[in-house]
Amino acid sequence: MDSRFRGNDETLRNTSPIQTQVMLDITALRAGIAEREILKGIDLNIKPGEVHAVMGPNGSGKSTLAQVLAGNPAYEVLGGSAIYNGEELLELEPEVRAQKGIFLAFQYPVEIPGVTNAYFLRSAYNEIRKARGEDEVDPLEFLDLIEERMKLVEMDASMLNRSVNAGFSGGEKKRNEILQMAVLQPRLAILDETDSGLDIDALRIVAGGVNALRRPDNATIVVTHYQRLLNYIVPDFVHVLANGRIVRSGGKELALELEERGYDWLLDAA
Amino acid sequence: MTQVMTDAVLAQDSESPEIGRAGAPMPVATRDARTAEYVALFDDVDRTSEPQWLGAQRRASIECFATLGFPTTKNEDWHFTSVASLLEQSYAPVATGSLALAERDIEQFRFEGEWQTLVFLNGNFVAHLSDVEASAKLYAGPLRRALSDERYARVIEQHHGGLADTRTHAFTALNSAFSGDGAFVHAPAGTVAPRNVHLIFVSDDSAQGALLSPRNLIVMEHHAEATVVESYVSLGNANYLTNAVTEVYVADGARLRHYKIQRESLRAYHVGSWYANQGRDCAYEAFSFAVGADLSRTNIATLLDGEGSHVSLDGLYLVNGEQTVDHQTSVIHAKESCTSHELYKGVMDGESHAVFNGKVYVRPEAQKTDGKQSNNNLLLSEGARVDTKPQLEIYADDVKCTHGATIGPVDSTALFYLKSRGIGPEIALRLLTYAFAAEVLEELTIPAVRDELEKLAFERFAVGA
Numbered sequence: 001m002d003s004r005f006r007g008n009d010e011t012l013r014n015t016s017p018i019q020t021q022v023m024l025d026i027t028a029l030r031a032g033i034a035e036r037e038i039l040k041g042i043d044l045n046i047k048p049g050e051v052h053a054v055m056g057p058n059g060s061g062k063s064t065l066a067q068v069l070a071g072n073p074a075y076e077v078l079g080g081s082a083i084y085n086g087e088e089l090l091e092l093e094p095e096v097r098a099q100k101g102i103f104l105a106f107q108y109p110v111e112i113p114g115v116t117n118a119y120f121l122r123s124a125y126n127e128i129r130k131a132r133g134e135d136e137v138d139p140l141e142f143l144d145l146i147e148e149r150m151k152l153v154e155m156d157a158s159m160l161n162r163s164v165n166a167g168f169s170g171g172e173k174k175r176n177e178i179l180q181m182a183v184l185q186p187r188l189a190i191l192d193e194t195d196s197g198l199d200i201d202a203l204r205i206v207a208g209g210v211n212a213l214r215r216p217d218n219a220t221i222v223v224t225h226y227q228r229l230l231n232y233i234v235p236d237f238v239h240v241l242a243n244g245r246i247v248r249s250g251g252k253e254l255a256l257e258l259e260e261r262g263y264d265w266l267l268d269a270a
Numbered sequence: 271m272t273q274v275m276t277d278a279v280l281a282q283d284s285e286s287p288e289i290g291r292a293g294a295p296m297p298v299a300t301r302d303a304r305t306a307e308y309v310a311l312f313d314d315v316d317r318t319s320e321p322q323w324l325g326a327q328r329r330a331s332i333e334c335f336a337t338l339g340f341p342t343t344k345n346e347d348w349h350f351t352s353v354a355s356l357l358e359q360s361y362a363p364v365a366t367g368s369l370a371l372a373e374r375d376i377e378q379f380r381f382e383g384e385w386q387t388l389v390f391l392n393g394n395f396v397a398h399l400s401d402v403e404a405s406a407k408l409y410a411g412p413l414r415r416a417l418s419d420e421r422y423a424r425v426i427e428q429h430h431g432g433l434a435d436t437r438t439h440a441f442t443a444l445n446s447a448f449s450g451d452g453a454f455v456h457a458p459a460g461t462v463a464p465r466n467v468h469l470i471f472v473s474d475d476s477a478q479g480a481l482l483s484p485r486n487l488i489v490m491e492h493h494a495e496a497t498v499v500e501s502y503v504s505l506g507n508a509n510y511l512t513n514a515v516t517e518v519y520v521a522d523g524a525r526l527r528h529y530k531i532q533r534e535s536l537r538a539y540h541v542g543s544w545y546a547n548q549g550r551d552c553a554y555e556a557f558s559f560a561v562g563a564d565l566s567r568t569n570i571a572t573l574l575d576g577e578g579s580h581v582s583l584d585g586l587y588l589v590n591g592e593q594t595v596d597h598q599t600s601v602i603h604a605k606e607s608c609t610s611h612e613l614y615k616g617v618m619d620g621e622s623h624a625v626f627n628g629k630v631y632v633r634p635e636a637q638k639t640d641g642k643q644s645n646n647n648l649l650l651s652e653g654a655r656v657d658t659k660p661q662l663e664i665y666a667d668d669v670k671c672t673h674g675a676t677i678g679p680v681d682s683t684a685l686f687y688l689k690s691r692g693i694g695p696e697i698a699l700r701l702l703t704y705a706f707a708a709e710v711l712e713e714l715t716i717p718a719v720r721d722e723l724e725k726l727a728f729e730r731f732a733v734g735a
Contacts, residue, residue, distance in 0.1 A: 093689065098692035110687040123693055
């Protein structure tokens with residue numbers, strides 16, 4: 001991997017004093033599934049306040065990168081490192097990563113019939129608080145918090161008593177992911193194809209939710225195939241993944257170029 | 271979860287079928303000796319106060335039992351469940367246990383709301399804790415008392431023993447020979463039962479070594495509606511054998527909800543058999559919840575003998591340790607346009623063993639049958655096992671029938687989803703297990719029962735439990 005394509009490339013750096021600390025430093029990351037190598041050496045460097053878009057054609061490894069960072073045990077890490085706030089992320093259990101502020105918005109949110117959204121959200125919230133040495137939240141206080149966050153993604157309060165994602169439409173599932181993110185307040189959010197299957201109204205709502213949650217001390221990785229979402233969540237950096245490697249990095253204008261020219265010219269160059 | 275659709279046996283059992291869980295084969299001599307022991311005790315019981323027809327039924331039944339003997343695993347219906355451990359001791363067929371019971375002992379088993387509760391302790395009716403209903407809308411009281419009441423004696427005689435299969439089911443024959451008291455529920459034509467009926471069969475430590483043979487009869491006349499819940503509970507840790515039989519008549523247009531909650535002592539054995547007969551345009555909702563007993567066996571059989579009727583057979587079993595839980599269901603579609611829906615779910619932990627055997631039989635004249643059957647099992651440990659055998663036999667050509675079974679561990683994707691939200695593996699596993707189990711409880715249409723069973727299931731999987 002050529003270092004000039006890395007996110008911390010001098011020419012691409014958005015230099016404000018607050019962003020000098022690196023949040024996530026991925027070096028030569030290799031990973032795969034069922035003995036097939038998918039990520040073949042990823043280098044990526046993310047600082048607080050930044051939004052990174054990871055784009056690429058189907059099968060390029062975008063979703064694998066998202067899953068590996070969140071700790072999905074179905075994937076095997078074959079080499080490299082991912083230092084998150086000074087600690088090796090790849091050695092941590094998924095729940096510990098979440099407790100330390102990593103959040104993955106799933107491409108295919110899982111249905112859990114029999115567990116209500118409210119119970120699920122409160123369990124997650126309390127587990128994260130416990131891990132940080134904080135007290136469990138008072139249920140009524142928590143209800144206020146959720147209701148406030150639900151407005152952000154324009155969700156109806158009745159969703160709280162429905163089973164997690166069970167029978168939800170595609171748009172409702174994605175909004176539910178963003179609601180979870182809004183409640184759990186991660187330091188590093190990874191959105192895996194959050195735009196897939198959304199109509200334009202739902203896309204606006206979801207993007208609006210993500211933007212409202214942006215803070216100078218948190219960062220976002222947006223994994224997407226299409227440029228469309230990036231009209232609403234404007235990235236600081238765009239990385240193109242092909243065949244398990246980052247083949248090009250640039251600013252937000254790279255996404256527009258991809259929209260116009262497709263991926264083939266980059267694949268040929270790679 | 272692995273999805274398996276099959277007509278064949280899904281056996282995870284590599285052991286020889288003749289070998290019981292304890293690993294020791296059951297000697298034929300023991301089995302025959304035990305059978306003979308119970309037969310020999312038959313004449314010791316004083317039945318002079320009973321009607322003659324009942325005595326005749328008992329005598330015919332003990333003869334059936336003597337011929338059948340206790341089942342072995344060579345018997346197709348008992349292929350996966352060995353009763354060897356049950357035959358290691360003899361149980362006294364006449365209830366001699368304690369008659370002392372206080373409200374505070376059984377409070378915990380009562381449901382929220384307006385229920386009519388009948389309490390039986392170690393086989394005997396406990397009048398001071400019970401509430402007998404004998405109005406124009408419903409009779410729900412002890413069978414023995416009703417037998418000597420001229421208003422009911424004839425209805426009982428017409429129905430008692432009409433459905434229980436004593437010719438092929440040894441335990442049913444044994445119950446019919448030795449049956450003690452139980453409940454008689456009679457809903458006259460067109461009536462709606464004023465309250466739901468709860469039968470609580472309690473055993474305490476004085477039931478040690480007893481054979482308890484509750485016998486219930488439910489007669490729903492045409493267009494009547496009622497709910498009957500049978501609870502089998504224990505106040506101690508005694509080793510006894512409950513062998514219960516309930517006969518159920520659901521006439522044209524009638525509707526019966528019939529639930530069983532089996533929470534016997536973990537040292538007890540439980541065999542419970544329901545035999546139902548359904549008329550036309552009626553509905554029978556049968557649910558079995560099983561968490562107790564060392565070994566439990568539930569048989570539920572219904573004959574859809576009128577057009578346009580519905581039966582739902584659902585159940586949930588949650589076992590652990592060395593427990594064995596066995597459900598056998600049988601639905602016979604004998605007439606056109608009937609529906610049968612069946613969902614059984616189970617969660618097995620430790621070294622426990624579950625058996626499910628569901629038969630749906632569609633006779634040639636039962637066109638337009640709609641039958642659905644599924645059995646889903648969650649294995650929480652390496653040592654737990656399941657034998658499931660959903661079976662369809664169809665002799666009509668215009669029918670819609672599906673069946674399937676699944677056996678598997680907790681869904682790893684769902685587990686990862688919960689972990690990715692910061693929830694640790696132990697809580698995540700319990701949450702998913704509860705969710706798996708709770709789905710079938712949604713089938714319960716009486717909120718008080720559903721809430722109670724959700725609570726029982728939740729406590730079982732609650733953190734730190």
